[in-house]
Amino acid sequence: MCLQWQTDLTQAAEQVLKDKASIQGIILASAKSTFFAGADLKGVMRSQASDGPRVFTEIEGIKKAFRTIETLGVPVVSCLNGTALGGGWEVALIGHHRIATANPKTQFGLPEVTLGLIPGGGGITKMTRQLGLLAAQPYVLESKLFGPEEAQKLGLVHEIVASDDQLRPRALAHIAAAQGQPEAAQHLWDRKDYKMPGGTPSNPKIAGMLSVAPAVLKQKTRGLYPAPEAALAAMVEGAMVDFDTAMRIESRYLAGLMTSQVARNMINTFFFNMNSIKGGQSRPKAAPRYKPQKVGILGAGMMGSGIAYSQASRGIATVLKDREAAEKGKAYSHKLTQKRVDKGRMTADKQAALLSLIQPTASASDLKGCDLIIEAVFENRELKAKVTQEAEPMLAEGGFFASNTSTLPISGLATASANANKFVGIHFFSPVDKMQLVEIIRGAQTMTRRLRVLRLRAGPGQVADCGERLARFLYQPYLWHLCDGRRGMLGEGIPAPVIENLAMQVGMPVGPLAVLDETALSLSVHVLDQTREDFAKEGKTYQATPGELLVERMVKEHKRPGRAAGGGFYDYPAGQKKVLWPELKTRFEKSGVSYSQQDIKDRLLYRQAVETARCLQEGVC
Numbered sequence: 001m002c003l004q005w006q007t008d009l010t011q012a013a014e015q016v017l018k019d020k021a022s023i024q025g026i027i028l029a030s031a032k033s034t035f036f037a038g039a040d041l042k043g044v045m046r047s048q049a050s051d052g053p054r055v056f057t058e059i060e061g062i063k064k065a066f067r068t069i070e071t072l073g074v075p076v077v078s079c080l081n082g083t084a085l086g087g088g089w090e091v092a093l094i095g096h097h098r099i100a101t102a103n104p105k106t107q108f109g110l111p112e113v114t115l116g117l118i119p120g121g122g123g124i125t126k127m128t129r130q131l132g133l134l135a136a137q138p139y140v141l142e143s144k145l146f147g148p149e150e151a152q153k154l155g156l157v158h159e160i161v162a163s164d165d166q167l168r169p170r171a172l173a174h175i176a177a178a179q180g181q182p183e184a185a186q187h188l189w190d191r192k193d194y195k196m197p198g199g200t201p202s203n204p205k206i207a208g209m210l211s212v213a214p215a216v217l218k219q220k221t222r223g224l225y226p227a228p229e230a231a232l233a234a235m236v237e238g239a240m241v242d243f244d245t246a247m248r249i250e251s252r253y254l255a256g257l258m259t260s261q262v263a264r265n266m267i268n269t270f271f272f273n274m275n276s277i278k279g280g281q282s283r284p285k286a287a288p289r290y291k292p293q294k295v296g297i298l299g300a301g302m303m304g305s306g307i308a309y310s311q312a313s314r315g316i317a318t319v320l321k322d323r324e325a326a327e328k329g330k331a332y333s334h335k336l337t338q339k340r341v342d343k344g345r346m347t348a349d350k351q352a353a354l355l356s357l358i359q360p361t362a363s364a365s366d367l368k369g370c371d372l373i374i375e376a377v378f379e380n381r382e383l384k385a386k387v388t389q390e391a392e393p394m395l396a397e398g399g400f401f402a403s404n405t406s407t408l409p410i411s412g413l414a415t416a417s418a419n420a421n422k423f424v425g426i427h428f429f430s431p432v433d434k435m436q437l438v439e440i441i442r443g444a445q446t447m448t449r450r451l452r453v454l455r456l457r458a459g460p461g462q463v464a465d466c467g468e469r470l471a472r473f474l475y476q477p478y479l480w481h482l483c484d485g486r487r488g489m490l491g492e493g494i495p496a497p498v499i500e501n502l503a504m505q506v507g508m509p510v511g512p513l514a515v516l517d518e519t520a521l522s523l524s525v526h527v528l529d530q531t532r533e534d535f536a537k538e539g540k541t542y543q544a545t546p547g548e549l550l551v552e553r554m555v556k557e558h559k560r561p562g563r564a565a566g567g568g569f570y571d572y573p574a575g576q577k578k579v580l581w582p583e584l585k586t587r588f589e590k591s592g593v594s595y596s597q598q599d600i601k602d603r604l605l606y607r608q609a610v611e612t613a614r615c616l617q618e619g620v621c
């Protein structure tokens with residue numbers, strides 16, 4: 001929907017208006033494999049707040065042309081040969097009759113709110129009038145996309161054809177059959193007898209539901225995302241007025257959002273940056289994709305058991321080795337898959353096939369022939385060196401070794417290896433089955449070609465090739481320091497619920513103390529112990545931060561090592577919601593401590609900004 005397209009559209013609308021008497025019907029078709037990708041997001045990225053009035057005029061201009069075509073009095077047929085998203089779906093909705101090619105890859109719908117925008121090119125008004133205020137919500141407020149079949153069930157597509165070459169003949173046949181039938185050239189909502197499905201907001205049932213809708217939405221967005229709120233407002237306000245006014249209402253909301261910093265940030269992150277990652281921006285150039293055939297995992301604790309699941313669920317034979325906990329580690333995969341089986345999302349056969357790929361063992365000899373071994377034992381340098389030396393000889397020819405360490409420099413760990421050039425860091429995040437990110441860390445001696453992007457996990461954003469600078473990597477400077485700041489705040493006497501709630505108010509999905517519990521407080525203590533040992537070897541004394549000392553007290557004094565071990569900053573009563581450990585109040589809270597909520601929010605966010613800037617400075621990509 002760039003400026004050139006807008007000019008062409010306006011001219012086409014003027015032309016059909018002139019030629020009206022000789023037109024029997026209009027076909028909207030695309031010459032590309034995608035039907036239409038919607039508004040020009042590059043243009044939106046260039047917009048400024050002062051562009052608001054101009055953008056409003058452009059949106060209104062586009063919709064005027066849409067309206068000219070759909071109210072001309074001739075049947076309009078949209079031939080949907082491929083994906084139609086956002087403004088593209090809004091173009092499809094010009095057609096009174098919509099025909100789609102059957103293709104499981106085709107996606108229709110309105111992804112706008114995921115980009116900080118709203119479907120203000122007629123999408124809100126038309127989808128609401130077509131489906132009703134309640135039924136349209138998932139498509140408008142949650143950007144639920146759908147394929148041709150679902151579209152047909154919803155009445156949004158009227159015909160499905162087997163191949164693209166059938167679209168035009170079917171459209172022509174429809175136009176021929178529609179001659180003399182005025183309703184075939186009219187949208188539902190333009191008919192005199194139109195009634196909104198389910199009722200308008202004046203219907204008491206709808207009014208009752210709408211009265212709680214903003215609160216429900218706010219609970220999800222925490223007031224941090226303006227687009228879903230604007231979309232809900234445009235839906236409801238639009239449902240109370242005539243069609244043209246409803247269209248203008250959505251244009252106003254859209255113009256405001258389109259020229260906002262929030263939308264630019266979201267578009268840049270969720271569309272352009274995500275596309276670059278999917279397109280392999282982080283991959284070493286010209287490196288072939290690589291999938292190991294057999295993977296060994298050392299340590300079947302929290303991380304090892306999750307990594308085993310992630311390998312087996314991608315069909316990779318996995319040997320899970322632990323001194324004592326290998327069976328328990330495999331049981332984690334059983335637990336995860338059983339939940340899916342119980343919900344009917346996985347067959348028992350598939351579960352059995354996945355579990356059969358995990359071989360629990362206490363014996364290093366079972367690792368023979370692995371082309372990748374990932375070490376995930378305790379965060380202790382000597383132990384890691386020992387298990388590396390024990391397992392490495394089992395590698396298949398050309399295989400390589402990886403450590404899942406959170407904090408220990410890879411170059412240092414690689415000194416235990418007989419092949420430091422085949423030693424890398426592969427850092428999974430907890431919980432492994434949910435987190436898409438995997439960080440690849442290059443040690444000083446790692447051969448660059450070892451950094452083939454591993455297909456260990458599906459999903460985008462999977463790799464940050466950090467290299468290794470200053471013997472630290474992403475997790476260390478980034479998350480670790482963030483966590484430390486939060487633990488530190490608790491140590492200053494700031495109440496735990498204040499820290500947790502303010503962090504969520506600035507957009508974190510869960511409170512930071514909850515995250516620390518998940519990753520295990522005992523892990524922080526292992527890291528601290530190792531750091532002290534390292535300093536001592538150099539004749540120095542490590543000065544632990546207040547945050548580190550607090551966690552050490554939690555683990556060593558109060559015996560609260562984290563969620564997996566029964567409790568940490570939170571208690572985890574069986575079958576109930578977690579609750580903050582009541583004794584945090586008596587042990588850490590200081591009565592009369594003064595704090596400003598804004599300062600706490602700033603401390604949480606500035607730390608992220610500073611660490612992000614450092615990552616960029618250090619070339620983490």
Ligand SMILES: CCCCCCCCCCCCC[C@H](O)CC(=O)SCCNC(=O)CCNC(=O)[C@H](O)C(C)(C)COP(=O)(O)OP(=O)(O)OC[C@H]1O[C@@H](n2cnc3c(N)ncnc32)[C@H](O)[C@@H]1OP(=O)(O)O
Pocket residue numbers: 001034036037038039040041042043044046047048051055058059062083085086087088090111112115117118119120121123258275
């Ligand atoms: C001063 C301010 C400007 C004001 C403009 C005013 C305009 C007013 C219009 C208002 C009315 C409409 C409002 C509408 O409701 C709002 C929207 O439409 S928001 C956009 C919604 N659309 C999308 O989210 C779709 C985005 N695209 C995709 O999901 C995919 O590209 C696809 C369509 C599924 C196709 O996938 P692929 O085949 O894999 O192709 P690629 O993804 O690799 O894309 C190829 C190439 O095209 C670029 N591109 C794709 N879509 C857009 C886009 N919408 N805008 C800009 N560029 C787009 C993509 O970046 C690739 O570029 P390359 O990397 O090759 O440079």
Ligand SMILES: NC(=O)c1ccc[n+]([C@@H]2O[C@H](COP(=O)([O-])OP(=O)(O)OC[C@H]3O[C@@H](n4cnc5c(N)ncnc54)[C@H](O)[C@@H]3O)[C@@H](O)[C@H]2O)c1
Pocket residue numbers: 298299300301302303304321322323324325375376377378379380383387404405406407427428429430518519520523
């Ligand atoms: N916890 C996290 O959130 C997280 C995230 C990313 C990376 N890591 C890293 O992953 C590694 C493991 O962390 P974890 O949280 O899974 O620890 P964990 O304590 O849950 O598990 C460690 C496992 O190692 C096993 N082990 C000890 N010695 C062994 C040996 N000689 N041979 C085989 N197994 C042995 C233990 O029995 C235990 O099951 C650490 O290096 C940690 O820094 C942890």
